Amino acid sequence: MRLALAAAAAAFLSIPVQTGPVQAAELPEEARVHARALAEAGLESDLAYRLTESLTTEIGPRLAGTPQEARARDWAVEMFNELGFENVRVEDFPMDLWTRGYSIFEEVAITHPFPQELYATSLGGAAATPEGGIEAEIVFFDSFDDLLEFDGANDALEGKLVFVNDRMTAARTGEGYGWANRKRTLGWIEAENRGAAGLLIRSVGTSSHRFAHTGMMSFPAERLPGIPALAVSAPDADQIERIHAMGETMRVALRTHAGWRGEVTSGNVIAEIVGAEAPEEIVIIGAHLDSWDNGTGALDDGAGVGIVTAAARLIMDAGVRPRRTIRVVLFGAEEVGLVGARAYARARMEDGTVDQHVIGSESDFGARNVWRLSSGVGEHAVGFFDAMHEELEFLGIERGGNSSGGGPDMIPLAAMGVPMARLDQDGTDYFEFHHTPNDTFDKIVPEEMAQNVAAWAMFTWFLADSDVDFRARPEAGDAEEGEPAQ
Amino acid sequence: MRLALAAAAAAFLSIPVQTGPVQAAELPEEARVHARALAEAGLESDLAYRLTESLTTEIGPRLAGTPQEARARDWAVEMFNELGFENVRVEDFPMDLWTRGYSIFEEVAITHPFPQELYATSLGGAAATPEGGIEAEIVFFDSFDDLLEFDGANDALEGKLVFVNDRMTAARTGEGYGWANRKRTLGWIEAENRGAAGLLIRSVGTSSHRFAHTGMMSFPAERLPGIPALAVSAPDADQIERIHAMGETMRVALRTHAGWRGEVTSGNVIAEIVGAEAPEEIVIIGAHLDSWDNGTGALDDGAGVGIVTAAARLIMDAGVRPRRTIRVVLFGAEEVGLVGARAYARARMEDGTVDQHVIGSESDFGARNVWRLSSGVGEHAVGFFDAMHEELEFLGIERGGNSSGGGPDMIPLAAMGVPMARLDQDGTDYFEFHHTPNDTFDKIVPEEMAQNVAAWAMFTWFLADSDVDFRARPEAGDAEEGEPAQ
Structure with a gap:
């Protein structure tokens, strides 16, 4: 059930490695069948919707650094444990608290x-x-x-x-x-x-x-x-x-x-599905737990929390561990300046695991349908995404370009050279609700969330079960010289 | 240019007056041409829109009994005088003031x-x-x-x-x-x-x-x-x-x-176009000046203020006085229990002019298109409304039944036997905005307001230039016995 990418690698080696697009890598039938089954299950799943409902109801607004955000971390830890994730933990970080004062009014x-x-x-x-x-x-x-x-x-x-x-x-x-x-x-x-x-x-x-x-x-x-x-x-x-x-x-x-209001503690909540063959290789998918204080942060970013968690849980439920580790990170303190994302990246610098992050992506643009798959990977790996796109196309997803970031909380990792990809959501009406009191759970359409989960389950599976290195290669010639470093 | 209703009256007298519908009265060609010209001018007019903009901007919220509502009366008096209305006046009345306290929050x-x-x-x-x-x-x-x-x-x-x-x-x-x-x-x-x-x-x-x-x-x-x-x-x-x-x-x-907060003074603002032949006969058209305190009362009822005022002004501008007096009343303190409407009716009881009100109607349901003409008049006068409807039909207006009221501020007059009619507006999304902070001027579509003005100008003209008595007759037989009482 692994994505045996020998065929893709061979195809890659058979073409000139200089400029221009590379031939689309092929994904093995077995992997495609598994991913399609994940997507079908995703389309039937209401887990993301229910998780977002739970977070926005039981916590409500969760401004970075406040007791509400701390309650959201407790909620997330309990939720990850209940869903059967591994290595569930909170990484604390300090931050400066700003609040509006007595009231949202x-x-x-x-x-x-x-x-x-x-x-x-x-x-x-x-x-x-x-x-x-x-x-x-x-x-x-x-x-x-x-x-x-x-x-x-x-x-x-x-x-x-x-x-x-x-x-x-x-x-x-x-x-x-x-x-x-x-x-x-x-x-x-x-x-x-x-x-x-x-x-x-x-x-x-x-x-x-x-x-x-x-x-x-x-x-x-x-x-x-x-x-x-x-x-x-x-x-x-x-x-x-x-x-x-x-x-x-x-x-x-x-x-x-x-x-x-002075320094307080926030934190990132981390959970994993440990990889079967290369557990040290990390596909990081994320969303952020904090929200603004005037709404309940359903679209920004309760939906993302639900989507990435539900997609990872689908993969877990299917009973086949991916080759690599899937790490779900629910970042704290995104709204106030990517404070959690920076803390996460700094901690990875300190523990020396930045290079183990093979690719990253975040869901943080509401709950409308995914309409495009974009990548920000080495040229040699574009074909992998083209092939993945063929699998995602049945969900109404177009292929975007290869200059994409991975979302706000991925910015610090991207700056350290971690490859990125993104499932772009339709944001036409996102800024009708974003950062206002009107960002509430009733604005989410369950079927649209399920389409997100289907896309994320496929996307995450393909990335995690692959052995493709997505990093850009310093020189085109290097590409032929064997395994890139992790 | 009068609606010489001799023909209509003759038609009426020629049919049996017992039960069931009467034959549609015909409106003279001259009247129809004049009304059509008024409507065409209404469709081109932005006066209603501009009046509503002015009221909702320069006064904003105008809760009954507050200084804001008093400023709205000053605004209305000045506006009526500038537009050339006659007999502009304020009728004060006492009311009990209720307020939210320090803030709308x-x-x-x-x-x-x-x-x-x-x-x-x-x-x-x-x-x-x-x-x-x-x-x-x-x-x-x-x-x-x-x-x-x-x-x-x-x-x-x-x-x-x-x-x-x-x-x-x-x-x-x-x-x-x-x-x-x-x-x-x-x-x-x-x-x-x-x-x-x-x-x-x-x-x-x-x-x-x-x-x-x-x-x-x-x-x-x-x-x-x-x-x-x-x-x-x-x-x-x-x-x-x-x-x-x-x-x-x-x-x-x-x-x-x-x-x-105790007793305060509110008021109704009244302005007229005095009738040429029967100035004592009053066609009363209204709207209310007050609004809730959380929005700027654009749909409820700034739009109505603009619509009835602009329609009357169009009639004035056309240079032909109608047979009857058109009285525009901008009621105070509607939202808090029709206090202004009751005061108006009580004052007419006291001055003995209730029976001079031949018919009444109010615009108080937002700013969407008029889609129906409804009446609440004596059976003998239904044909008059059927004929009027034929003229209004080009504006997309259907004919409603004959059991209609005239709008909230017409209730006290209706209870005293004043006939009523109404130009029903499309209220499908009225309660999206009504009585909330979101009732603001940007929600109004100028073209829809102009359609209202066109309809109101025709409607008011036909009513005011007629000599038809719209009151229900105690017995069918009475209808044949000559002029009904005013």
Whole structure:
């Protein structure tokens, strides 16, 4: 039942190893039959759905570093043990805790010219207002670029509230997010450097519903914000935009309690299916346990937790150990800056096992169908993915390119040279819910989750039962010289 | 350009007046041409849209009896005067003010077994929790009927929080609302009578988004609640339902500040187009100015304010006065129990002009297309509406029955015998937004509003330029005896 890739390797050796695509590797009939059976079982499984239901109900919101996130780790350990995983453990790491304060609700209101409350949320890392709050004039910027280029008088923003109005557009790949997110991650610096009393932004995300979109800010050079920074919901941003268009001077009052609370402990939860022949070779599949505090983190990333766990459990249930070890990692503290992922990578540096990670992938983009298989592997291994794609195609999955990462929590490992692959999910409406109170379990469609599990079970099986080295080879000529190092 | 209804009257007199439908009255060519021109202008007009934008932006939320609602009256007076209406005036009335307290945000959380904050809103009229809040066990009722029938031990609900889980289903007519609303209006009595410490309900409305749906409770026999009563959003109700299904005892903490604040002044804003031939005959068209406090009341009922005002203004702009007076009334304090509508009716009783109201209608069901013309008039006048329907049909409007009311604020007048008619709007998604923070201006489609204005302009013109008496006649035989009384 192993993926005897001798045939594939032979095929590889028979073609010139220089540039251009390599011939598709063939996957043995036996492996394909086993993978197909896993997929069929996946399509019938509600395990991922039930795991996500359990996590989002029994824990609910689980902000990094809080007691809720610690409860999520306990939940995960118990769950992995109950499902029969091996080597279940928690790897603790320290982190700096930031919280919103007393409640998920924050007090923001237009005071002039048209008094009304706004729906808003502090951005991760923001400072509180002074006790009692602040009230200041809005200076309106139609885009983050306009703020970057702002060359008004030195004191033009002094004591004011900077408002940035960029809009995000929806896409299956979610590709508008990075651009739209600049105001969220870096807006505070531009505002603070110009003397502003605070930052307000139109929520990142594509929703027209009245939810504010939170998310972490960036802290270049370890500098932390001294000002409050909040996102208002799209309808509230529309209000601000309309009032601005009327030529009115606008004042807004805020009172927030956000801040850094000191060092706390978080952790990554790890579970394995130990490989039969090469247990030291690790296929790492992951998701993250933490979520933002305003929703229950069903799409981000309860769904991922359910999907990768259920896929691994299917492989276990089929009764055939893969050649390599499958390691499921549920990362802590993803939302606040990949803190768990960095801790994991650092620990692997320390224990010298980075190179044992043959490939990695994360599920962290909601619960819609997988529509594409992308890879980020050595050119010689592209054919393996092309062959895998032929098997996944019956699930409606296209073949993507070979420049893919593996997901947010895979970034530190990828930076250390671990090959990556990804099952890309349809993200067209992901940013309708992401990082808002509306990221809740009812948004998940069970059949779509099952399609994910089917795809992940096949994908993980093919990767774990293979002996292909996915790492890029320094020189094309090396490829012919025998086994690459692990 | 009058609707010379001699022909229609003649047609009417030529048929037996006993039972069953009468022959469709014909509308004169001249009137039909004028009405069609009004509709064409309506389809091109963005006045309703702009008025709703202005009201919802420049006033925003306008809870009955608050300074915001008073600002809305000032806005309406100024608007009517600018648009050239006649007899613009405010009729004040006293009312009891209820408010939520400090903020639209309320503190509700599950404390056991799975601590997490919930999105909730006090129901109108609810009491506050004691200072510092309460924490109590949830007793779960799958439906309001289950609560009604609850015959547990006398103290089974003593000190507990009653939760009622009824779901509402969507319909074009919104017909599921009344049934689903029973738990909101009457649940507090059933809970309080059984010694409960408070009431929680699954939000009325059809939305799966994480918004709680507010709305007034009922107070039979002038009794006021002594307990807090709140709705939680659908996803939060799902959580409670799931935890209940697990067999877990559940505890919830609340801290609310809602309460009655004493007598204040509200008002109805009135404006007219005075009739050319029978100015004492009044066609009353209305909408309500107040809204709930959690949204900006764009669909409920900023849209109605825009629609009826724009329709009347189109008639004015066409330069031909109708035979009768068109009276536009923007009612105050609708949401809290038709307080403005009752005050209006009482004032007409006092000034003896109830019978001068020949027919009434209100726009208060959002901003989607009108799909049906319904009437509630004397049998002899059904033919008039059938003929009107033929003219409205090009807007995609069907003919409804003859047992219709005129809308919420028309109820007191209808009870005094004023005939009613209604342009029914598509309400399929009205309860996605209604009474939630998500009732905001961006939800309105300009083209749909314009269709409303076109329909209302035709409808109002036909009614106001007619001399048909729409009142039911005590005996069929009376119909042949000449002019009915006004």
